[in-house]
Amino acid sequence: MPKIVDHDQRRSEIVEAFLSVVARKGLPAATSRAIAAELGVGTGALWHYFDGFDAVTAAAYKRVTERTNERIAGASTGLRGLAAVDAMMHEILPLAKETLDEAQVVVGFWGRLAANETLSAAEADVSDMWGGRLRDHLHEAVDDGDLASGTPVDGIVDLLLSISVGQQVHAVMATPLLDPARQLALIEQCLSPWRRTPRQPGETVTR
Amino acid sequence: MPKIVDHDQRRSEIVEAFLSVVARKGLPAATSRAIAAELGVGTGALWHYFDGFDAVTAAAYKRVTERTNERIAGASTGLRGLAAVDAMMHEILPLAKETLDEAQVVVGFWGRLAANETLSAAEADVSDMWGGRLRDHLHEAVDDGDLASGTPVDGIVDLLLSISVGQQVHAVMATPLLDPARQLALIEQCLSPWRRTPRQPGETVTR
Numbered sequence: 364m365p366k367i368v369d370h371d372q373r374r375s376e377i378v379e380a381f382l383s384v385v386a387r388k389g390l391p392a393a394t395s396r397a398i399a400a401e402l403g404v405g406t407g408a409l410w411h412y413f414d415g416f417d418a419v420t421a422a423a424y425k426r427v428t429e430r431t432n433e434r435i436a437g438a439s440t441g442l443r444g445l446a447a448v449d450a451m452m453h454e455i456l457p458l459a460k461e462t463l464d465e466a467q468v469v470v471g472f473w474g475r476l477a478a479n480e481t482l483s484a485a486e487a488d489v490s491d492m493w494g495g496r497l498r499d500h501l502h503e504a505v506d507d508g509d510l511a512s513g514t515p516v517d518g519i520v521d522l523l524l525s526i527s528v529g530q531q532v533h534a535v536m537a538t539p540l541l542d543p544a545r546q547l548a549l550i551e552q553c554l555s556p557w558r559r560t561p562r563q564p565g566e567t568v569t570r
Numbered sequence: 571m572p573k574i575v576d577h578d579q580r581r582s583e584i585v586e587a588f589l590s591v592v593a594r595k596g597l598p599a600a601t602s603r604a605i606a607a608e609l610g611v612g613t614g615a616l617w618h619y620f621d622g623f624d625a626v627t628a629a630a631y632k633r634v635t636e637r638t639n640e641r642i643a644g645a646s647t648g649l650r651g652l653a654a655v656d657a658m659m660h661e662i663l664p665l666a667k668e669t670l671d672e673a674q675v676v677v678g679f680w681g682r683l684a685a686n687e688t689l690s691a692a693e694a695d696v697s698d699m700w701g702g703r704l705r706d707h708l709h710e711a712v713d714d715g716d717l718a719s720g721t722p723v724d725g726i727v728d729l730l731l732s733i734s735v736g737q738q739v740h741a742v743m744a745t746p747l748l749d750p751a752r753q754l755a756l757i758e759q760c761l762s763p764w765r766r767t768p769r770q771p772g773e774t775v776t777r
Contacts, residue, residue: 521747524740
């Protein structure tokens with residue numbers, strides 16, 4: 364049993380080293396050599412724990428998803444309805460240094476996924492999980508009277524999921540849509556037609 | 571002068587060979603070896619025309635954008651307003667074999683972009699160009715009375731651009747959002763709150 368724990372621990376350290384290098388120097392710098400140097404081991408030592416660099420990328424993608432989910436759990440504790448939707452989207456969209464770094468990791472992974480069908484097995488159905496939570500919170504908002512009773516919840520969920528992915532790419536491409544104010548406006552654009560009481564200018568959701 | 575024409579022609583043939591292999595066998599199969607075999611030359615011959623595989627990927631991305639723009643021009647001839655928006659989005663979203671193949675190429679490119687900052691110089695500002703056209707057509711729809719006079723055109727353009735990118739990734743990840751009916755519903759979700767007359771069930775835009 365200790366052996367298995369050590370193995371998992373070592374894999375986790377490799378992934379964290381990968382993410383540290385990305386955060387400090389960007390994805391292009393996060394080579395297997397740089398990861399090994401970060402850990403003070405030879406490059407070959409990595410391959411006792413991963414079947415190549417694609418597998419490291421897949422594990423880093425999984426870790427980024429876990430991190431995001433941990434942040435969502437923290438930010439949405441005690442919240443429901445639109446405040447919870449807002450808290451979730453703030454953690455998912457690339458609005459700050461941490462989420463911008465993560466965008467590089469996930470878009471890099473998707474690019475490898477496109478080039479390597481075997482990686483798609485490693486793909487957690489993130490959209491499905493986030494979609495379910497967003498759906499629940501939007502129904503809460505309807506129940507609470509914040510959104511109109513005829514609000515097309517499923518359609519809004521699909522929009523938010525499509526945006527969540529699209530904005531990761533806009534971040535990496537550094538298009539004008541990367542501007543945080545414009546990103547947050549995307550969410551409001553999805554919700555505003557269905558709000559019962561219009562949002563006041565400058566109003567922010569209590570977090 | 572003929573020499574330059576030959577050089578451009580050869581680059582174009584290499585890119586078309588890349589796209590043919592992707593269409594027949596998928597992006598993972600589109601290696602430099604497979605491209606060379608498609609053209610009946612040795613692999614080394616490719617590197618007289620491109621500075622490595624990243625450059626081939628960038629040129630293929632550019633070609634996919636051109637193809638899309640050519641299809642948009644064909645499909646939207648004589649159209650204005652919402653019919654033109656619909657025609658554009660039908661060519662951009664990965665709804666059929668051709669656009670699904672293209673999604674693999676563009677997501678693969680974005681992944682390399684994330685891993686290679688120098689590629690971002692090759693990135694045409696597609697979002698800006700498409701955004702401008704979508705904005706014009708939405709204003710036409712307001713002028714024609716199809717959309718309400720208070721329609722937030724800029725916000726809808728941003729949503730459509732974010733979706734356009736997000737759905738390429740959903741295609742490669744093969745999530746449930748890949749369903750063509752769900753993809754088209756995304757567009758309607760953006761537009762329906764602002765339509766002057768609700769769309770009839772089953773109504774399709776005349777093309």
